[in-house]
Each structure stands twice: as C-alpha cells, then as structure tokens.
Amino acid sequence: MKTTLAYLSLIFLLTACDSKPNFADLCDSNAEICNEFKEDSWCKRERIKVGFSNLEHKLAASDLHKYHQLIAYEDYAQCMVHASKIEHIKLKHKQTMRVDNAIQAQSRIKEISKETMNSNHPHLLYYHWSRYINEESLARFLAQEGSKALDNSRSQYNLATHYTKIDPKKTLTLLYRALQLYQPDQKINQEIFQSIATIFIEKQEVKKAYLWLRILRLHSPENEEVTEKSLNNYVIGYKLNKKLLDKIANITLDKIEAGTFESPKV
Incomplete structure (x- = not known):
C-alpha cells in the first residue's frame, strides 16, 4: 500500500x-x-x-x-x-x-x-564500459545480446555503438531496431539519425544519406551540424529529387514518433 x-x-x-x-x-x-x-x-x-x-x-x-x-x-x-x-x-x-x-x-x-x-x-553495464572502460561490464552486456533485457531503444543503440567499427551492416540493423522500439511521446535520441546518415555517407549511398540527414533536421532543427544550406548544397551537388526525398523523410519521422516504424531490410 x-x-x-x-x-x-x-x-x-x-x-x-x-x-x-x-x-x-x-x-x-x-x-x-x-x-x-x-x-x-x-x-x-x-x-x-x-x-x-x-x-x-x-x-x-x-x-x-x-x-x-x-x-x-x-x-x-x-x-x-x-x-x-x-x-x-x-x-x-x-x-x-x-x-x-x-x-x-x-x-x-x-x-x-x-x-x-x-x-x-x-544500462549500467554499458555505463561502466563507456565511462570506465570496464571490460568485464562489456562482456556481461554483450552476453545479454538477443535477450529481452536488451530489446529496448537505449540498449539497441548501445549495441550499435559497440559494433560500429566491427560490423556496419549489423550496426545499421540495430539502429533501425532502436527506432522501431520507440513508443509515442518517448524522447528520441538524435544520435541514431546521425549514425544512420554517417553509415550511408561512408557507403556513398547519397539518397539515403540525404534522407536521414533531412530526418535529423526535421527532428532537431537546432542541430548546428545539419543546416538548410548544407542540405540544399547536398541536393544540388548530387542532383537529388528534393521534393520526393523530403516527403519520404516526413513520413518516416511521423512513423517513428507514432511508434509504427518498421525496420527496413539491410
């Protein structure tokens, strides 16, 4: 009581x-x-x-x-x-x-x-790894991979950061899963958008890179790294269909915020 x-x-x-x-x-x-x-x-x-x-x-x-x-x-x-x-x-x-x-x-x-x-x-295992480089904490964190305990947005993102330099494809899958697990009105970690965009930039998939940079801009307009000017320059430089990609970006962000986003195939 x-x-x-x-x-x-x-x-x-x-x-x-x-x-x-x-x-x-x-x-x-x-x-x-x-x-x-x-x-x-x-x-x-x-x-x-x-x-x-x-x-x-x-x-x-x-x-x-x-x-x-x-x-x-x-x-x-x-x-x-x-x-x-x-x-x-x-x-x-x-x-x-x-x-x-x-x-x-x-x-x-x-x-x-x-x-x-x-x-x-x-969350605490990854905290002790990321703050104090505690190898034992990392090992215990990774041992829980695939379990229900890690099937949440924060843990999926933490897993993705671990695999960034090891397995880009797996990293992307985990980042998508992190977005899929968000519930309506839950605060979204903008670094997920940045990470996805970075992966596509490195893969030179310019349309997908622009799409996720636009989603980042829509979600976090205060972000100083991605401005309207830089996005417009990106569109001009790669001759992209801005209208179409912006429409897809808006629809995608709406789904993420509504908790209806489905992870695309990687």
Missing part, C-alpha cells in the same frame, strides 16, 4: 502544472533532495532532473533508477562546470558556489558508480 501511495505521489508531482514537473512541491515534501545543491539561476533544468531522479529512486529503489540518477548528475555536473567558468565581476562567490555544486555532483557520480559496479542491468 505504501508503494502504491508513493507512486501516486510521484505521478501527481510529474503531472502537476500542465504536465510539467512541479519542483516546488517536490521540495516541500523532500527538502533533503532540494538542499543538495546551493541555489543558483544556472542549470535549473538539470537540477530539476536530478531532483526527480532522486525522488524516483527514493520511492522505488532500483538499478534502473540508479542509472537515471547517474545520467542526471552527469548532465548537471557538465552544466555547472561550464557555468563555473563564467566570472562574475561583482559576485565572485557565484563562481565558487558553482564549483562546489559541480564537485558535489561529481562526488555523487563516483558514489553511485561504486554502488552499481556489480549490477547486471544492461
């Missing part, structure tokens, strides 16, 4: 205020979570993410939630390190405070990393 009530409380917090996280409510009932870092106007989004990942784990401790904590702390630490480099002429203490916050976040990363060293959760 307590667990049910805890989840109901979490759902309320996450859905309050027009489906936006209500951080103020979290702080009212979980002061220790909000008091972890000194208040600052920078990195608010990252700090909120840390807060809710900690609440998630507090209400229902699990290896998956520990993974969410690690990613949240990493994002916050990275943001704070950047913010700490900005000097304040009149408020020098701001810089020191941000350094302290970054150090605190990095300390928590080390702590949670130590706690999860022996975990068999695929």
Whole structure:
C-alpha cells in the first residue's frame, strides 16, 4: 500500500502544472533532495532532473533508477562546470558556489558508480564500459545480446555503438531496431539519425544519406551540424529529387514518433 501511495505521489508531482514537473512541491515534501545543491539561476533544468531522479529512486529503489540518477548528475555536473567558468565581476562567490555544486555532483557520480559496479542491468553495464572502460561490464552486456533485457531503444543503440567499427551492416540493423522500439511521446535520441546518415555517407549511398540527414533536421532543427544550406548544397551537388526525398523523410519521422516504424531490410 505504501508503494502504491508513493507512486501516486510521484505521478501527481510529474503531472502537476500542465504536465510539467512541479519542483516546488517536490521540495516541500523532500527538502533533503532540494538542499543538495546551493541555489543558483544556472542549470535549473538539470537540477530539476536530478531532483526527480532522486525522488524516483527514493520511492522505488532500483538499478534502473540508479542509472537515471547517474545520467542526471552527469548532465548537471557538465552544466555547472561550464557555468563555473563564467566570472562574475561583482559576485565572485557565484563562481565558487558553482564549483562546489559541480564537485558535489561529481562526488555523487563516483558514489553511485561504486554502488552499481556489480549490477547486471544492461544500462549500467554499458555505463561502466563507456565511462570506465570496464571490460568485464562489456562482456556481461554483450552476453545479454538477443535477450529481452536488451530489446529496448537505449540498449539497441548501445549495441550499435559497440559494433560500429566491427560490423556496419549489423550496426545499421540495430539502429533501425532502436527506432522501431520507440513508443509515442518517448524522447528520441538524435544520435541514431546521425549514425544512420554517417553509415550511408561512408557507403556513398547519397539518397539515403540525404534522407536521414533531412530526418535529423526535421527532428532537431537546432542541430548546428545539419543546416538548410548544407542540405540544399547536398541536393544540388548530387542532383537529388528534393521534393520526393523530403516527403519520404516526413513520413518516416511521423512513423517513428507514432511508434509504427518498421525496420527496413539491410
């Protein structure tokens, strides 16, 4: 019963205020979570993410939630390190405070990393491989290939990154599978689009390369590496049918976002 009530409380917090996280409510009932870092106007989004990942784990401790904590702390630490480099002429203490916050976040990363060293959760196994080059973690991660545990978008993408230099065809299959497994409204990793486009660029399959670059542009218009100018130059340089390819790109992205995308044959 307590667990049910805890989840109901979490759902309320996450859905309050027009489906936006209500951080103020979290702080009212979980002061220790909000008091972890000194208040600052920078990195608010990252700090909120840390807060809710900690609440998630507090209400229902699990290896998956520990993974969410690690990613949240990493994002916050990275943001704070950047913010700490900005000097304040009149408020020098701001810089020191941000350094302290970054150090605190990095300390928590080390702590949670130590706690999860022996975990068999695929996300944590790949985390320990990618962050600490832990060969044993990689071996245990790869041993789960083909199992239900890895049949999710994140794990398929992680597998793809491992096979990138070993087996391009398998890499492409895994990237497509990662897209196929996305559910509606689930945040899509734009690096999947970049990786697919890169494979086709290297294979000199210019139509498919443009198609996935266009999908990336449609999904992430803020991406500075793929601009309208660069895409137009690509079309002109290779004399592509822009209208047709753009139409296919829109249809493909709509299917991915709707959770109806089917992996094409490789």
